[in-house]
Amino acid sequence: MDTERTANITIGGEEFTLLLTTKATKEIAARYGGLENLGDKLMKSENFEMALDEIVWLITLLANQSILVHNLRHPDDRKPELTAEAVELLTSPFDLAGCKNAIMQAMYRGTKRNVESEPDGKNTQAG
Numbered sequence: 001m002d003t004e005r006t007a008n009i010t011i012g013g014e015e016f017t018l019l020l021t022t023k024a025t026k027e028i029a030a031r032y033g034g035l036e037n038l039g040d041k042l043m044k045s046e047n048f049e050m051a052l053d054e055i056v057w058l059i060t061l062l063a064n065q066s067i068l069v070h071n072l073r074h075p076d077d078r079k080p081e082l083t084a085e086a087v088e089l090l091t092s093p094f095d096l097a098g099c100k101n102a103i104m105q106a107m108y109r110g111t112k113r114n115v116e117s118e119p120d121g122k123n124t125q126a127g
Contacts, residue, residue: 006066007105009059009098012090016082018062018102019069020110027061035111055096058103060084 007018025035032038063082071078091099 005106005109007102007109009063009102011059011063011082011087011095011099016059016063017066018059018106019065020062020106021065021069023068024061024065025110028058031057035107038107052093052096055100055103056084056087059087059096059099062103062106 005020009016009018028035028038060082067079067081
């Protein structure tokens with residue numbers, strides 16, 4: 001797994017890798033209208049229960065991406081997907097606050113672009 005675009009969380013004593021994939025990005029866009037609207041939605045949730053629901057949904061979505069990739073690459077060693085109910089039962093609201101940071105880290109890493117300059121590219125000024 002490409003660790004440059006992941007973040008890890010622990011749920012119920014088990015470690016899960018959050019991964020932003022194109023599939024997850026499409027699901028987030030369908031739910032929020034795009035990645036750029038995600039932060040606003042989380043910060044402006046009408047009530048505490050709604051905010052928790054959104055965080056649980058994101059944890060489940062992003063954790064399942066690494067499980068789905070594993071299952072695709074290892075069809076004979078399939079792992080069960082994480083459910084929202086399991087996340088709710090195995091975490092406390094305090095745990096979810098820490099998970100929120102991991103969600104943002106996975107999102108940032110998943111959308112990060114590595115830009116390299118060419119030493120004698122056309123936009124390089126001659127000294």
